[in-house]
Amino acid sequence: MAGGVDTVFRETSAEPRVEAVPLAHLSVELGHLYMEDLTAPDADLGAHFARIAPWVDPPRLAAVARVPQARLRVSTCLLIDDYFSAPGSPADVIGQLVTAAAGAGLRVDYVARESACATAPRPSRPGPASRPAAGGAGSYPADDDGEVSLAALVEAALVADPPFGATGVRPTPAQIGWLSNGERTPGADGARPAAAMAGETPWAPPRENAARRHSVFVDVELWDVPRDARVWSCPMLAGVWQLLRLGLLRVEGRGAVNPVRMDVEALPNRWAELPPVIQLADRVAPFCAYRAMSVLDSRFFPVEHAVRTILAQVATDPVVAEQALTRAGQEGTPLPRAVPDRLSYVFLGS
Known part of the structure; x- marks a missing residue:
């Protein structure tokens, strides 16, 4: 009928939903320790x-979080390397x-195991209403065996x-396990420039895409396969760790990890447990936060430079991103x- 109103009935359960996670203002990482730092x-x-x-x-911390100290919500955390x-x-x-x-006047609120940045237990299975609406790092499905690879989640969202003039010939990060912030030396990525068809490829330096007059070119190894099984690199796992702290990862619409309250005296004997x-x-304060700060030994500077290179090229789920903003x-x-x-970051010299 002319001038009428078309009515469409939809069940609420059919609407996709992305879970919001609690957020502090700032997550503070109290250093990072390798096994030798603990056992030497x-x-x-x-x-x-x-x-x-x-x-x-x-x-x-209030200055870093950019909130008044009187209402600052801050949590502290440590990441333990049980992956390598x-x-x-x-x-x-x-x-x-x-x-x-505690002897230094600090309290550790949360402890995470690094192996969980590679593979973590599936969050509680949501109903149909919890499936995310958009792609990106917030909507990767879990495996049927009850575990999900958070590193693969992030890789899939890269x-x-x-670089300028790219033709699509260059292999993707998922194919070769490397991610750069610009143009590699010709031939270094397996792609053969057109100029090479007629003869020898002329050498040219790598070039950063967003260089300020001079380049700082970074090429990050995301993984390798030493024995027929993929091993994720430290920068890749650290990238997952930072995204977890910022509350930007979801699995089927649910928060990727949910902190479990445990007393030190009740901890298991195996990291896998x-x-x-x-x-x-x-x-x-909540584990996830709007911002994250890490106080690290200066030896971790190259790793965090690589982490920033990775995160700059991760497509965050737009729903998740908008929630935080x-x-x-x-x-x-x-x-x-x-x-x-x-x-x-605060990087401390030796």
Whole structure:
């Protein structure tokens, strides 16, 4: 009928939904430790945290979070490397870390295991209403065996920044396991330039896409396959870790990891039995945050440069991205759109 209204009935359960996660203003990483840092005869965890403590005082953290100190919500965390090595039992290692941190006046709110950045248990299976509406790093499905590869989730969301004049011949990061921030030396990526058809390929230097007069070219190895099984690189796992801290990863619309409250005395003896992220204290700010800050030894600078290269080319689920921006705006908290700009660092020399 002319001038009538067309009515379409839809069930609420048919509407896709992406879960929002609790957010602090700032997540502070209290250093990163390899197995040798924990087991070396001269290991001094007290000195490790004593160096970090002056950099995580409330006025500094409020300035980094860009919120008044009076309403600052901040949580602290540690990432333990159990992916490339086995650093002893969780009960022993985490107990030592918590005690050493307390001796420096610091509290560890959350501890995560690095292997979970590669493969984590599937979050509680959602109903039909929880399936995300858009692609990107927020909508990767879990495997049927009850686990999901968070590293593969991030790899699938990579949108490599093509250099000027790219023809599409260059292999993708998923094919070769490398991601750069510009144009490689001709022939270095397996693509044969047209000029090479007639003879020898002339040498040319690599070039950064967003160079400021001079290039700082970075080529990041995402994974290798040493024994017929993919091994994710440290920068790739660290990229997953930063996205988890920023609350930007979802699995079938659910938060990728959910911290589990555990006491140090009740921790299991095997890392595989430990949840991906554990919460060690009551009444703490959320694990995820609008911004993340890491206080690290200077040896981690190259890794974090690689992490920023990766995150600059991750297509975050637009629904997830908008959730954080909207909530930050409602709180009056400035938040940049670019994910790498939400990360801050303090690098300490030896």
